[in-house]
Amino acid sequence: MSDVARLAGVSIKTVSRVVNAEPGVHADTAGRVLAAIERLGFRRNVGALNLRRGLSTGTIGLVLEDVGNPFYSGLTRAVEEVARGFGRQVLTGSSDENADRERELALEFCARRVDGLIVVPAGLRHGYLMPEITSGMPVVFVDRPAGDVLADTVLVDNLEGAAAAVAHLVAHGHRRVAFLGDSPDIFTATERLRGFREGCAKAGIPYDETLVAMGPHTAAGVASVLRRLLGGRAPATAVLTGNNRITVHVLRAIAGSRRRPALIGFDDFELADLLEPPVSVVAIDPATLGRAAAELLFNRLGGDTAAPRRLVLPVRLIPRGSGELRPGSRR
Incomplete structure (x- = not known):
């Protein structure tokens, strides 16, 4: 407390009163004490x-x-x-x-x-x-x-997981593979996208940015994205999802569809093996x-x-x- 008091230009008693939220300390004085505490890296010590x-x-x-x-x-x-x-x-x-x-x-x-x-x-x-x-x-x-x-x-190993998923889909005849990822400022999302891109190159298919959708996905948002990706003249025939929540949203969006894309999801989830068809995943324990x-x-x-x-x-x-x-x- 003495270091804080010296830096803030107050008494040790005043520092104690601010730390313990006691009344009677002027707001400007309390502000100087709190600023000194922050500058010195001190923390309130409950224990x-x-x-x-x-x-x-x-x-x-x-x-x-x-x-x-x-x-x-x-x-x-x-x-x-x-x-x-x-x-x-x-x-x-x-x-x-x-x-x-x-x-x-x-x-x-x-x-x-x-x-x-x-x-x-x-x-x-x-x-x-x-x-x-x-x-x-x-x-x-x-x-x-x-x-x-x-x-x-x-x-x-996010990169290897995404690349392996792309290779698996290409081995089953797909050349139009879509990727639905999380927000691009999340490390795992960007790494999985990078793995997807590298996987396309290794598997010999073009990386098409129009088949990529990144961002926080709601059920309605995923359904809208899928309508775009799976429609048109050159639709995606396979989808790789960036996490289990997006996978679940995709499953809801395609439920009841007569024509279904191949699907691989990052992260396993409960009952994935009991759905029809069972969901293939890149499993992280x-x-x-x-x-x-x-x-x-x-x-x-x-x-x-x-x-x-x-x-x-x-x-x-x-x-x-x-x-x-x-x-x-x-x-």
Whole structure:
């Protein structure tokens, strides 16, 4: 507190009153104190008593895109299982793909003095975590890399997965392959698009930008895009989707259609193997992803001081039927 008081030009007592939200501090004075705290990288310490006693808070923080997405719920469960083995509990929050919300959650967990942090990045700026990283708190980024800090990262092979899917569709007679991806400012979306483009080149078919649709997709939006892609004089005969939510929207949009495109989706999802036809997917095991991130984190908590690691986990193409439909297939 003395550093904050000196920088803000106030007494230690005033700093204490601002930090503890006590009344009687002029707004301008409080603003100077808060600015000094931000500049010095200090954080509100909810677990100060335990730390003074030399105890761990017994928690780690996990910031996800959406805990309601089955992919991230599987990742969360794996992190919890690893953490339980080390006697820790997991605090979890959803960023909803909002960079400000991600920062808010991450700093809230830091304020509660979690022992470590696992983050699925929603934004590209993570310098706000440097005070924690330099003080020794381990941070692991998962599914996507951090934008501007060097830290442990666990990814999947998005490029190879998309390229393999294109090769599979071309092997089944398709030359007009469409790609429906997520927002282009998301790392996984751009990597899968890049893999799609490279896959077209390797498979000997032209990359056609008119067959690509990127952006946050609603059910209505996907249906509209599909009407364009599957209509006209040179329609797409096959579709590769960039994540499981888009895949589900596509399935709804083509339900009841007599002529169906071949379909391969990124990310597996529940009951995909029971649909008619069963849905072919590029499978990413969220449990493996979560476990790898948690193990990296606990290795750091155990004293590992090696340079930051970047792990890229393989994906697996699972042919079930929808990706094996020939051009012009009918129900």
